[in-house]
Amino acid sequence: MKKILIVEDELALLYALASQFDKKEFKVLQAVDGEEGLKTALKSHPDLILLDLLMPKMDGMSMLKELRKDSWGKGVKVIILTNLSDAEKIDEALKQGTYDYLVKKDWNISEVIEKVKASLGMK
Amino acid sequence: MKQSDLPPNQTKNNLAVAAKNFSEVSATAVFLVGILVLIGWQFDIGFLKSVHSGFVTMKPNTALGVVFLGLSLWLLQEKRMRSWLKYLGWGSALFVLFIGLTAVLEHITGINLGVDMLLFRESSPAPFTTFPGRMALNTAFCFVFFGISLLYLNIKTKNGLHLSVIPAVFSGLVALVVIVGYFYDISQFYFGAKFDTLMALHTALAFFIASLGVLFARPEGNLTRVFIGANLSGVTIRRLFPLAFLVPLLFIWLEQVGNRYHLYGHDFGMSITAAASIVVLATLIWVHAVLMEKKEDARLKAVKELVIATEEARRLSFLVENTIEAVAIVDLEDHNALRYVNSAWEKMFGYKKNEVENKREPLIIDAIKKNPALYKKFKASIAAHVPFYAEMEWERKDGKLVPVEVFTTPTQDPNTGKYIWFNTIRDISERKQAQGKLLKEKRVSELLAKDLKKFQLAVDSSSDHIMITDAEGKILYGNKAIESITGYAISEIIGKTVGQVWGGHMPKEFYVKLWHKIKTEKKMFVGELTNYRKDGTPYTAEVRISPILFDDGEVNFFVGVERDITRMKEVDKMKSEFVSLTSHQLSTPLTAIKWYVEILLKKKHGSEDKKNLKQIYASNERMIRLISDLLDVSRIESGNKFAIILKPKNIASLIKEIVDTSLISIKTKHRQGVIKLEDKFPEVLKLEIDENKIRQVFQNLIDNAINYSVDRIKISVGCKEEGGQIVFHVKDTGIGIPKVQQGRVFEKFFRADNTALLKSQGTGLGLYLSKAIVEGHGGKIRFESEEGAGTTFYFSLPLNRGKL
Numbered sequence: 001m002k003k004i005l006i007v008e009d010e011l012a013l014l015y016a017l018a019s020q021f022d023k024k025e026f027k028v029l030q031a032v033d034g035e036e037g038l039k040t041a042l043k044s045h046p047d048l049i050l051l052d053l054l055m056p057k058m059d060g061m062s063m064l065k066e067l068r069k070d071s072w073g074k075g076v077k078v079i080i081l082t083n084l085s086d087a088e089k090i091d092e093a094l095k096q097g098t099y100d101y102l103v104k105k106d107w108n109i110s111e112v113i114e115k116v117k118a119s120l121g122m123k
Numbered sequence: 124m125k126q127s128d129l130p131p132n133q134t135k136n137n138l139a140v141a142a143k144n145f146s147e148v149s150a151t152a153v154f155l156v157g158i159l160v161l162i163g164w165q166f167d168i169g170f171l172k173s174v175h176s177g178f179v180t181m182k183p184n185t186a187l188g189v190v191f192l193g194l195s196l197w198l199l200q201e202k203r204m205r206s207w208l209k210y211l212g213w214g215s216a217l218f219v220l221f222i223g224l225t226a227v228l229e230h231i232t233g234i235n236l237g238v239d240m241l242l243f244r245e246s247s248p249a250p251f252t253t254f255p256g257r258m259a260l261n262t263a264f265c266f267v268f269f270g271i272s273l274l275y276l277n278i279k280t281k282n283g284l285h286l287s288v289i290p291a292v293f294s295g296l297v298a299l300v301v302i303v304g305y306f307y308d309i310s311q312f313y314f315g316a317k318f319d320t321l322m323a324l325h326t327a328l329a330f331f332i333a334s335l336g337v338l339f340a341r342p343e344g345n346l347t348r349v350f351i352g353a354n355l356s357g358v359t360i361r362r363l364f365p366l367a368f369l370v371p372l373l374f375i376w377l378e379q380v381g382n383r384y385h386l387y388g389h390d391f392g393m394s395i396t397a398a399a400s401i402v403v404l405a406t407l408i409w410v411h412a413v414l415m416e417k418k419e420d421a422r423l424k425a426v427k428e429l430v431i432a433t434e435e436a437r438r439l440s441f442l443v444e445n446t447i448e449a450v451a452i453v454d455l456e457d458h459n460a461l462r463y464v465n466s467a468w469e470k471m472f473g474y475k476k477n478e479v480e481n482k483r484e485p486l487i488i489d490a491i492k493k494n495p496a497l498y499k500k501f502k503a504s505i506a507a508h509v510p511f512y513a514e515m516e517w518e519r520k521d522g523k524l525v526p527v528e529v530f531t532t533p534t535q536d537p538n539t540g541k542y543i544w545f546n547t548i549r550d551i552s553e554r555k556q557a558q559g560k561l562l563k564e565k566r567v568s569e570l571l572a573k574d575l576k577k578f579q580l581a582v583d584s585s586s587d588h589i590m591i592t593d594a595e596g597k598i599l600y601g602n603k604a605i606e607s608i609t610g611y612a613i614s615e616i617i618g619k620t621v622g623q624v625w626g627g628h629m630p631k632e633f634y635v636k637l638w639h640k641i642k643t644e645k646k647m648f649v650g651e652l653t654n655y656r657k658d659g660t661p662y663t664a665e666v667r668i669s670p671i672l673f674d675d676g677e678v679n680f681f682v683g684v685e686r687d688i689t690r691m692k693e694v695d696k697m698k699s700e701f702v703s704l705t706s707h708q709l710s711t712p713l714t715a716i717k718w719y720v721e722i723l724l725k726k727k728h729g730s731e732d733k734k735n736l737k738q739i740y741a742s743n744e745r746m747i748r749l750i751s752d753l754l755d756v757s758r759i760e761s762g763n764k765f766a767i768i769l770k771p772k773n774i775a776s777l778i779k780e781i782v783d784t785s786l787i788s789i790k791t792k793h794r795q796g797v798i799k800l801e802d803k804f805p806e807v808l809k810l811e812i813d814e815n816k817i818r819q820v821f822q823n824l825i826d827n828a829i830n831y832s833v834d835r836i837k838i839s840v841g842c843k844e845e846g847g848q849i850v851f852h853v854k855d856t857g858i859g860i861p862k863v864q865q866g867r868v869f870e871k872f873f874r875a876d877n878t879a880l881l882k883s884q885g886t887g888l889g890l891y892l893s894k895a896i897v898e899g900h901g902g903k904i905r906f907e908s909e910e911g912a913g914t915t916f917y918f919s920l921p922l923n924r925g926k927l
């Protein structure tokens with residue numbers, strides 16, 4: 001059983017995504033902003049975080065930076081899942097040691113789940 | 124002119140003729156003397172033989188010689204030189220010489236040749252005669268001299284002296300001495316009477332006359348020329364020369380008469396004769412001089428006037444002859460005869476002086492007749508004797524028309540009262556031309572000035588900041604926009620270099636590149652730069668600097684046009700941000716639709732529902748792609764880096780994947796077609812690419828190939844290595860791209876005209892983005908297309924990155 005955290009301010013997307021993970025394989029944690037995401041992450045130590053970038057309170061990039069300051073957080077696998085596709089953001093995210101950078105609208109949920117599985121070595 | 128030359132010549136000729144006549148008359152006289160003496164011998168007439176009883180006789184041989192002397196002189200007159208008579212003359216001269224030589228021989232050798240009394244006998248003893256019938260020695264010599272003289276009558280030395288003159292003068296002097304001796308006492312001169320015969324009086328007279336006759340036979344000779352001169356020296360010698368002979372002889376004769384009647388003693392007679400001769404001669408010379416003086420004064424005055432007049436005429440004629448204006452003197456009252464033309468006239472009309480002078484002058488009349496009004500005016504001014512002026516065209520000898528300006532001025536000759544017309548003609552073709560040119564130039568310059576003014580106004584008030592600098596960058600001109608854009612007054616910056624005012628705000632490489640472009644390559648530089656206003660605020664400017672070159676290609680000056688694009692940039696940024704924000708805002712709902720449709724599709728539905736859901740999904744996908752493309756475009760526009768994330772990727776499998784998807788999409792569209800993969804793909808080749816982006820490029824190209832094929836779709840995809848790059852191609856047999864639009868294929872939102880009929884859904888962004896993607900990878904994209912035959916797109920990707 002793998003624990004994943006989805007940080008996504010858009011509830012429709014959050015539910016859609018969360019609902020498609022197989023309950024037998026994944027325990028899905030949810031957060032609606034960076035602040036909550038960071039808190040949940042540091043408390044629950046998920047195996048992987050799916051992170052949106054544009055969010056209220058604390059954006060994804062700030063949360064990622066905070067996360068990387070933590071001794072556990074600096075090693076956790078992060079996949080950026082956002083609709084921002086600016087080169088600078090991508091560069092910045094990759095520098096923070098993210099596993100992948102996915103542009104939401106280009107990916108089906110099933111493809112995202114495949115990515116997550118691949119990163120966790122579940123295939 | 125010629126008329127006035129004639130009289131002196133005539134005078135000279137007359138005198139020469141007179142001299143020659145004198146010579147002929149003297150010849151006749153001498154001849155007659157000889158004949159009379161011979162008659163005297165024949166009929167024994169003492170008077171004829173010796174003039175006076177007791178005087179010596181003229182010997183028969185002498186008389187014969189005198190006859191031939193006269194005959195020869197008469198025959199050898201100049202006028203007979205053309206006739207055969209001259210040979211008789213020379214024969215007679217030889218005979219005279221022969222007679223003289225024979226007598227001389229007899230005298231010198233003492234041998235009697237038996238010629239003395241060949242004709243007539245002379246009784247012995249005869250008065251003053253050594254040998255009866257033999258002539259005196261001096262007579263014999265005189266004959267010799269005369270003979271030579273006559274033979275040489277035509278011979279002249281180099282300096283014009285007739286050789287005949289010398290022996291003739293000598294003979295004349297001998298004769299004169301004898302004559303003077305007779306006037307005095309014969310015995311006084313009988314210096315050789317004891318041993319020789321005396322010369323007879325009439326012999327001496329004949330000789331004297333003959334010598335004068337010989338001298339004047341050729342009066343133009345050096346010695347005699349003065350006698351026939353028309354000038355004062357001629358008058359003088361003609362007047363005084365005879366007196367020099369006559370006056371002394373007269374007084375000697377008077378003295379002899381006085382002596383004979385014993386009026387005074389011999390000594391007194393001699394002295395009174397000398398004194399009287401001196402007084403009379405001196406008086407005559409004085410009278411002559413006085414007469415001459417008046418004549419001379421008048422002559423000198425005339426000469427002086429003539430010299431002045433000549434000089435003036437010479438100067439005037441020189442001026443007239445050489446003036447650059449054509450001058451003609453026309454006698455309008457004598458059939459318009461041209462009396463004179465100068466060299467400029469010759470040149471202007473192509474005629475030579477001798478062709479036209481003293482002939483009818485046709486030009487002016489013909490030229491004027493062409494214009495009836497002008498002709499009327501001309502005739503009127505001629506009739507009224509007032510100057511005439513006109514501009515007209517005259518015909519040259521070669522038929523060419525010359526535009527001329529003619530001044531015709533009448534001058535009345537004070538002597539004849541006739542009017543002479545003085546024409547001055549000026550070639551005004553250059554002036555006409557210049558006038559035409561000037562008029563044109565004036566018009567052009569007016570236009571230019573207007574244009575320049577317009578240009579200056581335009582440049583001055585252009586909203587772009589315009590500056591002209593010299594080759595070193597020193598500012599020569601700046602327009603008003605400079606003041607409003609930069610805050611610097613024009614007066615502040617003129618004379619400074621651009622660098623002094625604005626330099627140093629950009630990286631060094633920028634300036635190096637700029638100067639290299641405009642000064643070395645001599646091409647226009649286009650760039651964007653950040654400048655600072657006088658107050659320190661920055662602004663972004665697009666600058667274009669063009670070198671203006673001299674004819675030799677060196678830089679003359681630079682013209683810089685700078686546009687403040689700060690605002691434009693801002694607007695642009697806002698536009699990009701707007702697009703970006705909108706796209707992002709759209710992204711979330713689109714993602715939501717995508718994902719929920721995906722969820723719905725997983726559930727079991729009726730086939731109708733499934734079909735509808737798939738339709739929603741496909742439309743949503745199109746929307747997503749459009750938004751992606753728009754986002755990419757806005758990124759490119761805003762100059763932001765295109766997000767290309769390079770990762771190694773096996774290119775063959777990528778292409779296969781794309782081709783497979785495309786084949787499915789062809790099927791779903793219910794169309795027939797093949798996509799052929801050329802077999803040259805290196806199966807293991809990996810390239811460093813942004814997979815999604817390159818997929819986008821292939822997808823775009825294949826989609827276009829499908830969409831722009833009309834019937835059966837036939838596409839081939841392949842690649843080959845070329846100079847460190849791999850070049851892919853996508854080839855179709857579609858409708859092609861119209862030639863005129865091929866240049867715009869990679870423009871954004873461009874769609875070729877011939878695509879309108881097709882039911883294609885292109886946004887016009889595909890190729891624009893493909894180009895940006897390929898170039899973002901360091902490659903290039905191009906195409907070949909023929910309308911109606913198909914299109915092939917080529918794009919390259921660097922190979923070296925794949926060899927990791």
